[in-house]
Amino acid sequence: MFITHLSLTNFRNFGRLELDLPLGTTLLHGNNAQGKTNLLEAIYYLATSRSPYADYDSHLLNWDAAQAPEPVVVGRLIIQLTTQSGDHHVEMRLIQEKNRNGRNGQHSFRRQALVNRRKVRLIELLGNLRVVLFLPQDIQLITGPPSGRRRYMDITLCQIDPIYCRTLSNYNKALEQRNALLRQLADGQGSLEVLSIFTDKIVDLGSQLLARRAEFLENIAREAQRIHYEELTQGQETIRLSYRPRLRHMGSSRSEKMQELDELGKWVQVNYKDHKAIAARLMQALTEIQPIDINRGTTSVGPHRDDWLITINGRNLGSFGSRGQQRSAVLALKLAEINWMESVTGEKPILLLDEVVAEFDERRRTLLLNYVLKSTQALLTATDPGMFTADFMAQVTSMTVENGRVRPDH
Ligand SMILES: Nc1ncnc2c1ncn2[C@@H]1O[C@H](COP(=O)(O)OP(=O)(O)OP(=O)(O)O)[C@@H](O)[C@H]1O
Ligand SMILES: [Mg+2]
CATH class of the missing domain: 1.20.1050.90 (RecF/RecN/SMC, N-terminal domain)
Incomplete structure (x- = not known):
């Protein structure tokens, strides 16, 4: 399976993002605090309905939008993806509403999941998009x-x-x-x-x-x-x-x-x-x-x-x-997860790697990047693209993340 398009509204530091994603490996690079992790988090969230970082789902809403005076603020995460069974549209809405009687900024918060534009229970969101996350x-x-x-x-x-x-x-x-x-x-x-x-x-x-x-x-x-x-x-x-x-x-x-x-x-x-x-x-x-x-x-x-x-x-x-x-053991476990998912579902999961490549020595890095290059789609982040070999860079699409915007490098 692979994602063809990601669209974010009021999610973390992304006010609005419309991003086409290619097949194969995409390297997202940029300085600290620009939105690289947030982007991977959005994809992981659509796959699992959980954030690896946020204690509360309401924290995922863009701060500025959440503080606006509007009675209802909506954050939207949408992924268009292609799988063996065709094209799909997976969406999560984060909805913050001002309580009618509440004063002084009392809000209620709820989530709404949609698959192929039809409202579904949150649990039915799972399994549409399958990812393996490396942190x-x-x-x-x-x-x-x-x-x-x-x-x-x-x-x-x-x-x-x-x-x-x-x-x-x-x-x-x-x-x-x-x-x-x-x-x-x-x-x-x-x-x-x-x-x-x-x-x-x-x-x-x-x-x-x-x-x-x-x-x-x-x-x-x-x-x-x-x-x-x-x-x-x-x-x-x-x-x-x-x-x-x-x-x-x-x-x-x-x-x-x-x-x-x-x-x-x-x-x-x-x-x-x-x-x-x-x-x-x-x-x-x-x-x-x-x-x-x-x-x-x-x-x-x-x-x-x-x-x-x-x-x-x-x-x-x-x-x-x-x-x-x-x-090494964790790496073996995560790589096993990729093979296991593929053998159970008949499809390769999407790989998400947040700043992990720098952690490994030569041999482990080579092994991990081989899995990445063999995957149908992988997204990895790095502050410094200089740590990758020219050979690796020649095989990936690289994009710059800057202040909640993403720009393909060529
Ligand atoms: N709910 C939110 N609304 C707006 N901005 C947010 C929200 N949550 C986090 N941020 C901000 O988003 C910015 C980008 O964070 P992110 O973790 O994606 O950075 P990064 O590019 O991965 O940086 P690093 O290289 O340091 O890991 C940070 O400045 C963070 O404070
Ligand atoms: Mg980060």
Whole structure:
């Protein structure tokens, strides 16, 4: 798939942008704070409905426009793209409205998604445009907290599997309701019968998530391990990516916990097609922990507590790897994501690379840029185009980004 046109209105520092995009690789270069990252963010946002940076979607609206006295301010992101199934039009509107009774600048904010000019639920936006994003902070997938690794799995899976995404959203709603009820029970209110209805829901939806994640991690692990071994370290080092599903209340000591999680992960990865067995385990875990969960007012087992990790020679790369080893592993993972998406959908995803090329040494840079040049469409940003070889520059379209405007160089 590839984008033919991007149109932005009141998005970040783009008051108005109309940009035709060519096939192949486009290099967006320019000084700091001109809009390079914002442009990639817009494309990523249309693919995933999430920003990798903004805490609130309302922050994406252009500041000046948001402060204008108009009762309604609309930001618009539109992509025209060509896929195997034809030409598509994907749009997101960011709508800020002055509350009727509100004084002193009280606003409400909402989003509206459109596919082929028809209003759709936000969740239906996903999967129309598929991207793989590379950021310097991707290394946090290895060194950061589990929530980032869960988000990575969820966003990646949602791009190709709408059923997973719907299940996830229903799971999160059921979890919120169950936790509210657990808090009531802690206060001596609420009913255990209703709790068991929510527990059934959590088991049904949660076991579907667990199975899908196990399958995803199994596939991506195999490909990441191959890329790392064959293409990145020339047979020097082997990484292993493994699932740590929270399917049991954990023992108290740290080493016991690691071992139990490791065993559970292996079990799920072997048994992911057996929904009944996974559901039975989750039910058992929730039942065992129920008295403690009522005390705490929260659900302490289930896929919302899942994690995964990468090991090298059996040791957690997040704790024991050198910075370079961590970078290589993340690169292998991201490159695996490209191949995985292509094998599942039959189409190459669009690659977005924000300032990452400068981070890598010669060998890793060459490998990454090979993937870029082989892709149907890739957009990369750099402050200094001088770091690319003349050979690479000869194969790309370069554009200058300056103060919210984009200008092709020739
Ligand atoms: N909601 C917004 N409205 C208007 N401008 C914004 C908004 N959010 C961010 N900006 C501004 O957009 C400008 C461009 O940001 P961006 O991150 O795209 O820069 P960049 O070209 O990637 O720079 P760098 O090379 O430093 O990464 C920044 O000055 C930023 O403050
Ligand atoms: Mg930037």
